[in-house]
Amino acid sequence: MNVITDNSDLFVTGFKNTGILFVISAFFALILGTIVAGMRVSPAPAMRAAGTLYVNAVRNTPLTLILAFFALGYPRLGLPHIDFMNAAIVGLSLYTATYVSEAIRSGINTVSVGQSEAARAIGLPFMQTLTLIVLPQAFRSVLPPLFSVFIALLKNTTVAAGFSVAEAGAIRANLSERGEPLLPGLLWVAVIFVVLVLGILTPLQRYLEKKWRVER
């Protein structure tokens, strides 16, 4: 117990940064992932190709490499400077968006084709068919896989520790520097992650599933 009380500063900063990384990355990943999923079912071949290329390129690259690129490679390109925290947000968002996109695309495929035919038949163009009819129904059926993606994102934020972002994954290294025992520190980090998932994400998923349940 002493480990966490004696080093509460470390834990608080660590999990605060984890929270920031998670919330902002989840937000952008959800938006970007939805757009990419829309592109992949678009009637325009160029949009479909661009969406597919993005998903295949980024999803098949290890997250460590993506973060390494933004932390170490990007600064050498002579582009505007971004700090490690923002670089981690960009990397995590781009990476997670590919998984979000695939989850939503599988949801789009569960919406019967008759729904979009009916929408087109009353004169709705593609974008409105997608945003008014197909996506609202697709989201309902993809909440479980979508939340798996976000739980993975929460844990993936620890990879950013390797690139000088002082989030929860970095607590261990800092504890060792202070000469604290390693195992209890690690256990505490693990426990807090479990609490975050079970205490926040899972109830949120349950709430949304209930709220958006639709009779078919």
Place this chain on the structure above:
Amino acid sequence: MTNPVQAPALVELKAVNKHYGALHVLQDINLQVKKGEVVVVIGPSGSGKSTLCRTINRLETIDDGSITIEGKELPKEGKDLATLRADVGMVFQSFNLFAHKTILENVTLGPIKVKGVSKADADKQALALLERVGVGHQSAKLPAQLSGGQQQRVAIARALAMKPKVMLFDEPTSALDPEMINEVLDVMVELAKEGMTMVVVTHEMGFARKAGDRVVFMADGQIVEEATPDEFFTNPQSARAKDFLSKILAN
């Protein structure tokens, strides 16, 4: 009519062909539908009648030939096509009501989003239409809470809310329990009486007799016979039609 030049047909298909891979599903189809006319398309399953119906608002593309509505070629895609579809009502076999929207929203969505009607006006019009098809008191429910016959009547109201020039019915009663078929047919007969231009793909011979101006008989992707309902049912010309009628009239 004082004009010696014949008015163009409201819907006209000229030499339309369509293939699904090796299957030649529409073969050199020529069909005219005049304003106010009710054309009933019948034929054995797999004859291409549903496909024919769906080409008229381009839910199915065609390989060659031309389809015109009020003399204008169907747009290929994009905004022009969406605009055209707003003028062509469609009723599906499986209703296809928007599952996540209430009955009222199903009917108001098109007028509000496509035609820019205000919500208050759209609601008023929708309630009147729902009343007319006999489901006025269900407007706050979701589609799944209604019976099939009620859902299909809502689907008709949804199409009517766009004030279409022509209505397409793609086997509107085929997915219904027998006791619900008449409630939907009654609405359709009513529409026909009011002068709506209709293309109806159906197996309901009673409807064809009662409300049809013309029967188009299709088999194997071709229009085999076209006649008034009386002529067609009492004196079919082709062997294919005789065979078809003998089978369905036997039960």
